[in-house]
Amino acid sequence: MTSESIQGFKIFPLMFSANCTSCHNVFIKEHTVRTHDEQKPSGLTLFVLNIPPYATEAGLKNAFSNVGKIKRIILEDTAEDQRGDGFKRAFIVFNNRESLLKALKLQKLNPISSDIRPVKVGLEKWIEEYNKGICNPEELQEEINTFMAKYDEGNQNQKEETLEDEEGWTLVTKTGRRPGLSRKESLENKLNDKSQKATKKKELKNFYTFQIRESKMKNIVDLRKKFEEAKQKVQLMKQARKFKPY
């Protein structure tokens, strides 16, 4: 099978296993961007589009098993805001450039699931998941203990840091003799509200004639607004032909 290409991408059919009848097309190109990314070194990275949802890292390794050693595979969701799209794009980083070039010259890709290293799907996969979900209490306890020990240690370290530094500066913390305010958004909002309220309190509400008049007017405006809203709603109902009683 000779592979076609479009806009610099080579098109390869990618099958799940050898006995599949139809296949997805993946689009492959060397990864080239101006910004440098350590995870995706230029010259070594292959950019793959339209990877079907069931393809795992292992699956892709299967697919490119003929090419050479793969350093890492980065799978990315296409668009984060779009729900329900499981197709991915991948960056495959090879150990050396030869492998990458070889990959681009490939005639065909291996199936994702091979006999030697099968990718589990369907019932098998769900059964495996279920069995994995069963927890061993002792192991769990062990894990918690190690995590908490680490965490406590981290906390301890932090506490020690809060002492005076060499130049005599003291770090203000929540605890201590004169705790500073914690920098929280909600707290700042509260403070703002408080100051606003304080200024409001100083005002007299119905002292001047204009204030009384204003409040009356406001009253009317409220009524009008309500009326408008109701009118709008009735208009909508009318459009929905709601008023035909029978």
Added chain:
Amino acid sequence: MKVDKFEASDFQSDSNDSNSEEDILNKPFSMKLKRKYEDIPTDAPKSKKKNKNDLYKPPTVEELNNLRETENLFNNNLFRLQIDELLNEIKIKAKRSNNLENWIKNFKSCLEKLPPNEAVLSDLLNLKNKKGKLLKNLVNYKILFKTDQDLTLKFVKPEEIQCFGLFENKCLPGPNITLNINLTMPKSCFLIKDYLNNRYFVKKYYYILYIAEYLKKCNLTSNLKISFYENNHLFPIIELIPKDTDKTTVLILVTPSQDTFKPLRFLPQQNNCKIDLFNAELDAEILKNTPTIFYNSLLAHDVTLYSNNTFLNKLLMDQRNIQDGIKLLNVWLKQKELNIGIGSFTENLIIYIIAYLLHKKKINKFMSSYQIVRNFWNFLTTIDLLNEPISIGETTQDILKSFKEHYSVAILDKTGCYNVASYLSSEIYKKVKLESQAALNNLDNNQNNSFYKLFLSKCPFHLQYDVIIDLTKSVPLETSWNITQKEKCLYIGYNNLLTYDFINKTLQNGLGKRILNIVPRIETEDGILKRLLFGINLNPDEAFNFLEKGPALNDFQNAAIFRNFWEELATDRRFKDGSTNVAVYFKTNTIKSKRNIIIRILNFILEGKLKLKHKIHYNEFEDILISKRLVPSYPSGTNEETSLKIILAANELSKKLRELNISLKITGVQGVSDAFAYSEVFPPIPSNFKVNSNTTTIEGENITFKSDEKLDYVPRYIRPIESVLHLEHSSKWPNNLEALRHIKSSFYLEISKLLKSNHKLLTHPCRNFLDVFFEGIVFRYKIFVPKEVGLAKKTETGDGLTSFKESEESLNLDISLNILPKVMGALRGVQSLYPSYGPGTCLIKRWLRVHLIDDDHISDIAINLLNASLYLNDSLIPNTPQISFLRFLKFISELDWNLHLVIVNFNNDLTCEEISKVESEVQNNRISYPNLFILTPYDRSLSIFTRNFPSKEILNRIKQLALESLAFLDEIIVGQNNVGIKELFIPNFDGYNVLIHLRRSYNPKRYEEISFSNVNRIVVEKYKHSDEDKIPIVDFDPVKKYLIYLRKNYGKYAIFFHDSYGGNVIGVLWRPKVFEKSDFKVSNVNAGKIVGEKVIFNTDAVIEDFYILGKDLIKTIEIR
């Protein structure tokens, strides 16, 4: 709002002398002033700014009055506007009324030319008379009345032609017009004693026929027939359709000239029919001495009609608001279908009651139509007409008393001699009273769709009652019941009423306190009985009592009556308090069979005592809820018994949990699973679980799958019963999310250890939850720590400021651990108040799911809430699961989710202000809120349970399904179609693009599949505690996993449908967008292939993906 405290002039005078700088700045309408001076043209382009100024312009007197009126005279703006709209809709166009007026003119001039004629009755009937064709034709009609004399019939032109009724008084709601015309027969036609023995009726009848024959020739009508006024088979009238009109009927009544008979002759205690002229086999002596009440009423109606009409006409003339009020009431009555058939609450009654209220000055012409309607309802609610007769005209106490004795309801007319409610059935009256009460409540609740419920929503008979008895099969009624001669004489001419009353009384006798009322619906056609239905509203407190306690044994007389009634069912019983009574005991062992007591009583009465063929619509649907393939060992009907077992076990277990001595004590356990509110269709049946040596093995205390073994089938689905644990307050929870979660896990471990050591329970602690096996049920517990939600919200902005922002994660956490338990608690409350709620909700779920709309389209909790809204908002509470389901169908088919929020106001925790605030917020920015908005007190007005789903398409689909189902039901109940209800539960697979067929043996819910025929039953053995117990494979559902996976990965390309209760087919619908061709771009190549230069959807590959992903689970994939 204190609008009434100031006047428009306040503003006008102010605006003239406002010159000071400050004033202009601060006056809200100074802009307007400025404009005036600058002379800006009024037709400036409309902008937002201008709108704002509109709001601030000085009000006119008229506007102020209007606004004030709305507050005072109407419920609220919306209600007022809706009234206006409705009245507009039912207005009769001037063109039509003019047209009709012209017709009346022609009609009158036509009758002027009526050729006079005279004939003797016997001649007329014997065809001896050859005088004219008109007379000859009269023979062709049915003989309605017999009389005792050979009468001379005079046919002369009517003395007067009077239009009356709703249309004449401008109280008729359009678009159908019914015009009543009253023709007065001159006095010369009658003799003094003609009121006796049908003589008057015969004369009137032939007069009518004569006129009818004459009119046929006059070329004024397009369709003319003799029919019966208000279904009264002794009240012939001419019914015609005027020529060249549309939707118009004219009814022509004939009455005697005013001074022909004295109205006093027809007071109830009089006898006016001395001979048995109706073939009722009556004893002549008894008849002579018995008042003939209904016969009298009929005559009284005719005699008083003219003066009543004049009175009403004068009273209602030019009273715009009162006319509107009557129109609204008519619409209301019609929607509730209470004006249909014999004994119904007629439109005329509304007029007379309004006249009474006007007369008594309880309403006046300054009231708004809303107030008229409200006062009408209020009057009906407060007065008990069964015991308090009322009269419009002057009358004496004695007369009132005698009316009260003879009629169930008495409303006397202007003359004080005619009871306008003579034929009103007391049961229908009671129903109207209840409905009025409900209507008032509805107004007071002031919800935004109360108007809709009152005036716009149709409420068909079969949705108003818990039980419908259909006796149509036994029509015509041939009855051989022992009814006394005396009664027969009283009812002379109206033997049919006597029969209905008898059936009603017998039913009342048998059902007693179990019911609120039995409402008859008697439909006739041409005076002949066509349909006989009874609707029963149950009394929820008594309806399902298994004991009918009779009188004490030593009360011989009454005990004998009781025994006589209940026949072999009656037994003598001694009770715990030492008393001995006759009683009927109904043996029941499930809640379903308790509900069935009603059917047993009805069958006993209708079949055994009355010997009537009947059909009862009451609990047929409950059959759908019975788990047929998997049956518990204990007696069980629907899901209720198992739910109860689960709740009891859960309570016991939570008691144990609370007593545990752990570092933070458990302070509360809140149920989350639907089973707690009885709304889980298939709650897990308590059972022992063993390892199947072939496929499963043991790991710790859990049964797990053998890893390398190929399964023949997956074990049946075990639902865990979920609850949330609350711990004592503590300030020591770490400030790090990860750490907090680890501590939570360690709590699971701790609880698990203690349960094991103290109670020897099987437990399975996990990272995120704790499973406990107790009494054959798996309980799943999660701990709620409020701080966790807070920490999940925590984010840090660039400048080191910590802010708390809602994220999907924190919201989900909050929903599942905080909000959901609260909502479930409230739903449990609803269930305990209204026991039909749970099983009713189950029916709804079963129905929706079977039509392949699963949890992902509309969630279980959303359905729970929707149904709860019906229980909390409606005044008519469903008493059986079936009617709960049927009312839901109606509700959802009418729900305008775009305009209305569904309000589920548990315990009335939300105030009116809060509700209307959310309502206006949603209305102002509809698109940014969920399609279906459910407002509860617990979810911060976010409609959390419907925030992403259901989609508009699904809502429309549900609506469509509900409409279809209702139409189908209509066919069964109203159309007497014999098709089974199962048709409602058969999905339609047409229209899906792809059908994925699943292997039944790998579907763990295969036992839940719906079936109507007999299937193999598997009985679950009773749970016995044993040391070999293991925690079963729980919550393992490959089908669900498959669906989740499909939706997550292919949801953009297709929509998936599946019946979550054991469905073996998944329906797939491609989204229409998928097939659009597009250019090659890195962002839109997914699931595509290249054809030419374009990307198109790779259908084959995706379908093959479906197959690959569901390996082993899928049998075939069918592409359509």
